[in-house]
Amino acid sequence: MRGLKVLKIGPVASVQDLGRPGLLDQGVSRGGAADQLALAEGAALLRQDQGLAALEMGGMGGVFEAICPLRVALTGAPMAATLDGTALAWNASHRMEAGQRLEIGPARRGVYGYLHLGGGVDTEPVLGARSAHLAAGLGQAVTVGDVLPAGDDHAAEVGLTLAGQDRFQGGELRIVESFQSALFPPEVRARFGDTEFRRGARANRMGVEMLSDGEGFAAAGQLNILSEIIVPGDVQLTGDGKPFVLLREAQTTGGYPRIGTVLPCDLPKVAQAQAGVSLRFRWVSLEEGLGLQDKHDRELRALPGGCQPLLRDPGAMSDLLSYQLISGAVSALADPLITGEDT
Amino acid sequence: MTQNPRPKSIPVSLAASGVLTLPRRAATLARKTGARMNSQAVSGFPTIRTVGLTGMIVTFSGALDEASNRATLSFRQHLEQLGVPGVLETSTSLASVYIRFSPDDLDHASLAARLQEQLETRDWYRQPLPSGRRFWRVPTVYGTDLAPQLPEAADAAGLTEAQAIDSLGSARVRVLTIGFAPGQPYLGQLGQEWDLPRQTELTPMVPRGALVLAIRQFVLFSSSTPTGWRHVGQTGLMLFRPESETPFALRAGDELQFDPVSKADFLKLREEDAVFGGAACEEIPA
Numbered sequence: 001m002r003g004l005k006v007l008k009i010g011p012v013a014s015v016q017d018l019g020r021p022g023l024l025d026q027g028v029s030r031g032g033a034a035d036q037l038a039l040a041e042g043a044a045l046l047r048q049d050q051g052l053a054a055l056e057m058g059g060m061g062g063v064f065e066a067i068c069p070l071r072v073a074l075t076g077a078p079m080a081a082t083l084d085g086t087a088l089a090w091n092a093s094h095r096m097e098a099g100q101r102l103e104i105g106p107a108r109r110g111v112y113g114y115l116h117l118g119g120g121v122d123t124e125p126v127l128g129a130r131s132a133h134l135a136a137g138l139g140q141a142v143t144v145g146d147v148l149p150a151g152d153d154h155a156a157e158v159g160l161t162l163a164g165q166d167r168f169q170g171g172e173l174r175i176v177e178s179f180q181s182a183l184f185p186p187e188v189r190a191r192f193g194d195t196e197f198r199r200g201a202r203a204n205r206m207g208v209e210m211l212s213d214g215e216g217f218a219a220a221g222q223l224n225i226l227s228e229i230i231v232p233g234d235v236q237l238t239g240d241g242k243p244f245v246l247l248r249e250a251q252t253t254g255g256y257p258r259i260g261t262v263l264p265c266d267l268p269k270v271a272q273a274q275a276g277v278s279l280r281f282r283w284v285s286l287e288e289g290l291g292l293q294d295k296h297d298r299e300l301r302a303l304p305g306g307c308q309p310l311l312r313d314p315g316a317m318s319d320l321l322s323y324q325l326i327s328g329a330v331s332a333l334a335d336p337l338i339t340g341e342d343t
Numbered sequence: 344m345t346q347n348p349r350p351k352s353i354p355v356s357l358a359a360s361g362v363l364t365l366p367r368r369a370a371t372l373a374r375k376t377g378a379r380m381n382s383q384a385v386s387g388f389p390t391i392r393t394v395g396l397t398g399m400i401v402t403f404s405g406a407l408d409e410a411s412n413r414a415t416l417s418f419r420q421h422l423e424q425l426g427v428p429g430v431l432e433t434s435t436s437l438a439s440v441y442i443r444f445s446p447d448d449l450d451h452a453s454l455a456a457r458l459q460e461q462l463e464t465r466d467w468y469r470q471p472l473p474s475g476r477r478f479w480r481v482p483t484v485y486g487t488d489l490a491p492q493l494p495e496a497a498d499a500a501g502l503t504e505a506q507a508i509d510s511l512g513s514a515r516v517r518v519l520t521i522g523f524a525p526g527q528p529y530l531g532q533l534g535q536e537w538d539l540p541r542q543t544e545l546t547p548m549v550p551r552g553a554l555v556l557a558i559r560q561f562v563l564f565s566s567s568t569p570t571g572w573r574h575v576g577q578t579g580l581m582l583f584r585p586e587s588e589t590p591f592a593l594r595a596g597d598e599l600q601f602d603p604v605s606k607a608d609f610l611k612l613r614e615e616d617a618v619f620g621g622a623a624c625e626e627i628p629a
Contacts, residue, residue: 021431021432021443022431022432023525024432024434024441024443024522025432025433025434025435025521025594025595026521026525026526026590026591027521027522027523027524027525027526027527027565028525126585126586127585127590135524136524136525137525137566137583137585138525138585176393176395176396177393178392178393178394178395179392179393179394179400179402225405226405226406226407226436226437226438226439227436227437227522227523228400228436228439228441229394229398229400229434229436229439229441231394231395231398231443232395233395233396234395251522251523251524252434252522252523253436253520253522253523254523261394261395261396263396264396286393286396286451289396290396290446293396294446
């Protein structure tokens with residue numbers, strides 16, 4: 001068996017991929033990685049398909065031992081990472097030899113960090129995907145003693161990095177009106193767009209609480225609406241008028257009214273917001289939203305071409321020469337810092 | 344009986360509010376068909392609205408009634424059989440059909456026009472239920488320590504326990520929709536006497552297979568869960584088996600009857616048949 005043995009792990013780590021679209025009629029929401037951009041970045045760095053699964057680590061990393069030579073990539077919320085004690089760049093791909101230990105610390109910013117394996121995490125798919133969907137009883141959290149099996153790796157390149165899009169400190173969320181927006185008076189919708197929110201304490205893979213000062217955001221009239229479809233990004237207002245942004249693992253239907261839907265391309269920013277981080281909603285038209293999402297989708301497809309050779313900081317590396325020899329991926333000419341007297 | 348008005352160019356407004364598309368024509372349609380056919384159509388419906396960035400929803404009513412649920416199931420099956428290019432997925436709630444599509448292959452205005460055109464092909468509130476449905480008979484123990492809230496539910500409905508078991512055990516209910524949790528059906532509608540409010544306090548946990556009741560509906564739980572509905576019956580039917588070839592037991596539109604059995608018989612059935620608890624199904628002839 002190829003793979004990584006889990007020696008230590010945080011409490012909310014699970015295998016995630018693109019999820020299970022197409023099962024709404026059976027009550028299963030699509031789920032999948034909370035930060036889909038991180039999944040695409042990892043795939044680009046390892047020169048592989050973005051449908052492959054990775055390990056999602058909420059808030060806290062872990063300690064992993066390679067049971068065979070492996071390629072790995074680290075994306076999502078930046079976490080301190082070392083390989084046998086040597087610092088590793090985040091948002092980059094690296095090689096591990098059998099027996100080497102990868103240590104990943106807590107998130108410095110953001111929430112979800114990702115550990116990708118060359119060939120993907122090759123657990124058995126259930127209902128067409130490898131994603132754990134704990135709310136649906138599919139899969140389970142990764143725990144100490146587990147082995148993350150690696151699939152067949154068809155590439156060899158490591159030592160690549162990507163300038164990751166910073167989605168780890170809140171900011172603006174673009175939102176479109178949806179089928180229940182009209183339940184909210186225009187002035188409530190306008191005030192919603194003018195309000196500064198901060199992420200509340202209640203947040204998981206199903207949804208994220210938003211707090212604000214002042215009045216809540218209530219729908220007009222009776223609230224005895226029928227339960228209707230929920231899509232990822234829906235902003236649901238509970239009875240006390242407090243918004244929750246629903247994510248990919250939310251239930252398939254719900255009876256609380258929803259004021260609008262955050263664009264899919266802005267959901268990584270929601271999932272990656274730490275408690276207390278400041279967020280705002282900006283209303284955009286459907287046309288504008290489609291344009292923004294289309295631009296994002298094009299950027300996603302361009303990620304493989306945006307990978308650059310990793311520029312290594314010699315100050316952070318105790319065994320620079322041997323490291324170069326092992327990886328063999330970085331040309332000395334490509335990195336002026338590791339030529340000359342420093343070494 | 345089918346009128347087939349030629350679809351004209353349809354004014355689709357996706358700007359400004361972006362919420363209600365075609366409300367005027369939809370309302371007109373409902374009134375028109377209602378007047379001509381003595382339809383069970385609901386005034387102001389059906390509507391076509393956008394859902395998020397890449398979805399639409401066709402809604403047949405703002406409240407649950409038999410005809411609107413039937414229209415919903417029937418219209419969804421029609422769309423599936425039609426196979427609209429660019430549509431990725433459809434699903435139903437109690438009175439709405441949701442359509443998820445790829446905006447690269449299908450634009451909002453075209454899809455809205457297509458849906459409107461299909462809505463106008465017939466009076467959906469008078470359509471029969473879709474084909475391919477099944478009738479399940481599910482052995483159920485009512486009351487006892489296995490379903491302890493039967494007495495209070497019977498009391499709230501103004502019935503004795505025996506009358507309650509008689510009423511619930513003889514009701515043939517439809518899977519109105521599946522949702523909230525994997526494979527979990529909302530079943531109805533029960534008689535008016537069962538229009539019981541949800542409890543204000545949640546029951547901390549009921550087991551898988553629990554039959555619970557509120558607002559003229561049953562829910563049959565696919566996993567153990569807290570609930571605000573009253574636990575009146577217990578079945579041995581497993582609704583969701585992710586590792587199985589057939590992971591989901593039920594489909595929207597299926598019908599069920601929860602046949603009363605004694606606790607002793609129930610326990611025996613469950614021991615003999617850990618997956619279905621003695622439940623059996625047959626195709627409903629079209």
